[in-house]
Every structure is written in C-alpha cells, then in structure tokens.
Amino acid sequence: MAGKRIAILTGGGDAPGMNAVIRIVVRTALSYGLEPWAVYRGYHGLIRGEMELLNSRSVSGIIQRGGTILKSVRSEQFRTKKGQLAAVEQLRKNEIDALLVIGGNGSFAGALALEKMGVRVICIPATIDNDIACTDYCIGFDTAVNTVMGALNKIRDTASSHDRVYVVEVMGRDSGAIALYAGLAGGADVILMPEVPYNVKAVSAQIQAANAEGKTYNIIVVAEGVKPISGVRGEESPALQIGRYIREKTGFDTRITILGHIQRGGAPTARDGLLACKLAHHAVELVYQGKSGKMLGEVDQVVKTFDLSYALAQEKQLNQDYHRLASILPSI
Ligand code: F6P
Numbered sequence: 001m002a003g004k005r006i007a008i009l010t011g012g013g014d015a016p017g018m019n020a021v022i023r024i025v026v027r028t029a030l031s032y033g034l035e036p037w038a039v040y041r042g043y044h045g046l047i048r049g050e051m052e053l054l055n056s057r058s059v060s061g062i063i064q065r066g067g068t069i070l071k072s073v074r075s076e077q078f079r080t081k082k083g084q085l086a087a088v089e090q091l092r093k094n095e096i097d098a099l100l101v102i103g104g105n106g107s108f109a110g111a112l113a114l115e116k117m118g119v120r121v122i123c124i125p126a127t128i129d130n131d132i133a134c135t136d137y138c139i140g141f142d143t144a145v146n147t148v149m150g151a152l153n154k155i156r157d158t159a160s161s162h163d164r165v166y167v168v169e170v171m172g173r174d175s176g177a178i179a180l181y182a183g184l185a186g187g188a189d190v191i192l193m194p195e196v197p198y199n200v201k202a203v204s205a206q207i208q209a210a211n212a213e214g215k216t217y218n219i220i221v222v223a224e225g226v227k228p229i230s231g232v233r234g235e236e237s238p239a240l241q242i243g244r245y246i247r248e249k250t251g252f253d254t255r256i257t258i259l260g261h262i263q264r265g266g267a268p269t270a271r272d273g274l275l276a277c278k279l280a281h282h283a284v285e286l287v288y289q290g291k292s293g294k295m296l297g298e299v300d301q302v303v304k305t306f307d308l309s310y311a312l313a314q315e316k317q318l319n320q321d322y323h324r325l326a327s328i329l330p331s332i
Helices: 019-032 040-050 082-094 107-115 141-162 177-185 198-210 238-250 259-266 270-288 307-313 322-332
Strands: 004-011 035-041 051-053 098-103 122-124 165-170 190-192 217-221 254-258 294-299 302-307
Touching: 004 019, 004 040, 019 098, 019 270, 040 082, 040 107, 040 198, 082 107, 098 107, 098 270, 107 122, 107 177, 107 307, 122 270, 141 165, 141 177, 141 217, 141 254, 141 270, 165 177, 165 238, 177 190, 177 217, 177 322, 190 198, 198 238, 217 238, 217 259, 238 254, 270 294, 270 302, 270 322, 294 307, 302 307
Parallel strands: 004 035, 004 098, 098 122, 122 294, 165 217, 165 254, 190 217
Antiparallel strands: 035 051, 294 302
16 A cells, blocks of 8 residues: 555544654654655544645654644534534545544544545544553553652642541543552552442541541542532532532541643653554554554553454443452552
C-alpha cells in the first residue's frame, strides 16, 4: 500500500502518551512509504476538513509532552448521521485510505460508525479512565495513577499533621480504575468505586473504629462515578456529600479535595511511553496490511488485535486481584 494516505486523529479527553503515539505513527508510516496526515480537533475537525500532511519533523520534541498536538474536541455534530456523512466526504475528498483513531470508548464508537460507512479504521486505546475492554492498560492511565498517587502522598503529609480525614475525589467517569490503582499504591484507608456498592454509614464506622484504636488521620479515595448519597447524579460531587456526612457523623475535622484535570496532564510515565510505542507501531503495520475495523490492546504484556465491534461490546472488568486487595488491606 506504499504511497497511500493514513490520517490520524485524537478524540475525547486527552491522555498523557497521545503525543508519543502520534510521533511513532508518523515515523512508522513514513518508513512504510505511507503519507501521514493530521486531523485536528478530532471528529469535529474531520467534519470541517482540518487536515494537513505531516513529516518526521512535525513530531519532533513531543514525546514527553502531555496533551495532544492534534487537539481534541467532544463533537456533538459527529453523533448525527449528517455529521458522519460529512466526515466520510472529507476523507474521500482528501483521498485518505485509512483513519487511525487514538482515544476512548466514544471515539471508538465513532470509528465503528465510519467503518460501517466504508472507511478503513484502526483504533488505539488512550484514556486515563482505563475503561476499554480487551486491553489491560489504556495509554495515559498509568500516568494518571502516578499523578494521583503523588497527590495522595502530599495529602498524607498534611492529613497527618492536622489529624484530619481527607476525602479525595478522582476521575474515571464510570470506572473506578484510577481510584483502585492509586488508592492501593497510595495507601488509602477506604477506596470507593462505582463498580462496588458502598454504605456511607459503614465507611463512617470504619473511620471511627480506626480512630478508637489510635489512628489519627484517614484518606478516603472516591471515584467521581460512585453513586452520590442523595442518589441524584450530577447534582453535587459524591466526595462533597460523603465528606459532609463523615464530618457530621464523626465530628472529625474533614477536608474534601477534588483532584480534577491535573489527572489528565503531564509527561507520560515509562509504562505509558512504552505502550504508546508498541501499539502505535503495530497499528501502522495493520494499516499497511490492509486491515480495518480493529482495535489494538495489550493483554499480559502481549500486543493483541481485536475486532472493534467485539471490543466495544465487552464490559471492562476491574482488576480482580487489586479489587480483592482493596477490600482486605485497609482493614488490616
Ligand atoms: O474521559 C476522561 C475524563 O477525564 C473523565 O475521567 C472525566 O469524567 C471526563 O473526561 C471529564 O471530561 P471534560 O474534560 O470534558 O470535563
């Protein structure tokens, strides 16, 4: 397929390591004699034809940068048939032979819609949420976990100085993966995740019991997707409600910290950088081989290829070992 055009876009929330993927895709594509084209601002830009040819120098000095040089937009327009038809028309007009999509579930669903309309697509999972099935890790997740762990270490300093309870809310959308991994690695006393129902009274009681035994401070990690105490999603952050409840019930000095978008930035960790290299290189090989409708993943450290429709239909499971540990360790 030498001389053919391959377009690259990043979609959804940015994730550390996206730039590392872009760099390898561009350089591998060039080494295969393919023309790498950038699509700026995800599907939003694709609809508008925001595209340009890249070269090896276009991706110099970006390996360590968080974010995405291709930018990203959550496109409402692309959810409509009209928007998708406009995207297909842009790809046809610019003589693009294959589209490489770097992103999460929403971006992959968009890629599948395009595939059904005759576009050749290959997807690379990159989201801090780690909520895509058929891969142990999504690019960006490990960096976010390290960011949260670093924050928990700092919070512990001040929590222990002031004998306080800290309720720390982390991202993840409907996934508790960041909370679980960072909570375990960062020594949280309680980890609340959307996948596991919780009882705020029991959490409160656990903290009081630990206090009665001499524990002077506590760190509770709450994934943003947990059910709020009120049962009404989106009204108020679950961490605020949980923190308020604990303060009122226990009388302990309690603070709430919502880590927010700092979890999305920063230089990728070595794990994310290595995953980016592997998946990006493999993705271009698939394009070169004429494949389409595929997603790449890493399972037990081996790169694997899955049908996109299959991967999207699977539900991502929490790591069972870590889940088990999270229910045992804090009470030891
Ligand atoms: O999907 C990544 C993510 O950071 C989620 O964890 C979070 O719920 C969401 O994006 C936030 O989106 P936005 O940046 O559009 O506010």
